Amino acid sequence: MSDQASKLRNLLEERAETEALARQIGELYFDVPEDTRVIAITSGKGGVGKTNLAVNLAVGLQLAGQKVMLIDADIGMANVNLLMGSVTNRSLIDLLEDGVELEDVVEEGAAGVKYISGVAGVEAALNLNRLEQKRLHRKLSRCAEMANIIIIDTGAGLNRNVIEFVLAAEEVLLITTPEPTALADAYAVVKAYSTYTDRRNIKLVVNRIREEEECYEVAEKINQTTKKFLGVTVGCLGYIYEDKAVLKAVHKQEPFLIAKPDSLASRCISELVKSLLSGEKMASVSGGWRVFLDRLFGY
Ligand SMILES: Nc1ncnc2c1ncn2[C@@H]1O[C@H](COP(=O)(O)OP(=O)(O)O)[C@@H](O)[C@H]1O
Numbered sequence: 001m002s003d004q005a006s007k008l009r010n011l012l013e014e015r016a017e018t019e020a021l022a023r024q025i026g027e028l029y030f031d032v033p034e035d036t037r038v039i040a041i042t043s044g045k046g047g048v049g050k051t052n053l054a055v056n057l058a059v060g061l062q063l064a065g066q067k068v069m070l071i072d073a074d075i076g077m078a079n080v081n082l083l084m085g086s087v088t089n090r091s092l093i094d095l096l097e098d099g100v101e102l103e104d105v106v107e108e109g110a111a112g113v114k115y116i117s118g119v120a121g122v123e124a125a126l127n128l129n130r131l132e133q134k135r136l137h138r139k140l141s142r143c144a145e146m147a148n149i150i151i152i153d154t155g156a157g158l159n160r161n162v163i164e165f166v167l168a169a170e171e172v173l174l175i176t177t178p179e180p181t182a183l184a185d186a187y188a189v190v191k192a193y194s195t196y197t198d199r200r201n202i203k204l205v206v207n208r209i210r211e212e213e214e215c216y217e218v219a220e221k222i223n224q225t226t227k228k229f230l231g232v233t234v235g236c237l238g239y240i241y242e243d244k245a246v247l248k249a250v251h252k253q254e255p256f257l258i259a260k261p262d263s264l265a266s267r268c269i270s271e272l273v274k275s276l277l278s279g280e281k282m283a284s285v286s287g288g289w290r291v292f293l294d295r296l297f298g299y
């Protein structure tokens with residue numbers, strides 16, 4: 001074959017490949033809106049209030065007229081469903097099965113918040129092969145049709161599963177308590193995060209404070225360290241008071257915002273909802289759920 005003919009053939013093959021790829025991507029993203037807000041909730045230390053924040057914020061945003069979906073991505077310690085007060089048989093991981101579609105794993109909880117339960121009792125990191133990733137990616141992409149805000153309850157700390165969800169999200173809420181150990185672990189998260197990305201989209205939420213001052217002190221302490229060692233500052237979205245209503249609601253397996261809407265903690269959630277809806281988005285770039293999934297699955 002002449003040189004020119006083989007060049008032409010290569011060119012045509014290349015184009016066919018590109019077109020096939022474009023078709024695949026087109027199918028994958030058909031109808032995925034780009035303006036869905038993705039907010040990951042994470043912490044350095046465990047047990048500082050991630051799930052309570054995730055659930056109550058989801059309920060608060062829903063009550064404020066948003067369409068919210070909550071995804072429990074705390075692999076191993078999943079417990080969103082407990083606070084949503086319903087029994088679920090399906091979880092995120094079931095999406096890997098043939099024939100299980102998004103509708104099969106999405107439940108409706110308090111205030112009509114849609115949620116997907118997590119995978120409890122799993123030790124190992126979730127190592128998905130390429131095919132499983134693709135399957136999950138395809139099925140999850142339709143979450144954006146069901147919600148305009150997607151909240152992700154991640155695990156604590158620095159393991160790979162957590163970092164991946166946090167890095168993929170457009171906006172990140174880093175929750176901490178005023179305890180020195182929690183602060184140190186929160187700093188470690190900011191540090192790890194800043195080695196992976198330049199995006200400045202983390203905001204602090206200080207939980208279990210006894211007086212408002214404590215929130216500013218915590219934010220200042222963390223920022224002194226991040227400024228000095230990382231050259232970054234982390235803004236503060238708000239705080240939640242230490243409140244017995246939280247534990248009481250946990251026992252009732254209800255979000256405290258529903259169980260005790262006039263409690264101090266509930267009023268703090270309302271303020272956080274206001275800040276999230278009225279303030280600027282934390283992220284400078286937006287791409288919604290689609291970009292989140294792309295980042296998560298490494299496209
Ligand atoms: N603002 C608060 N006031 C009182 N207790 C709280 C508060 N936030 C969290 N707690 C307590 O901490 C426990 C752990 O909270 P949880 O949201 O499950 O943390 P995480 O998801 O980070 O592990 C709750 O069950 C509750 O007893």
Ligand SMILES: [Mg+2]
Pocket residue numbers: 050051052074077079
């Ligand atoms: Mg939790």
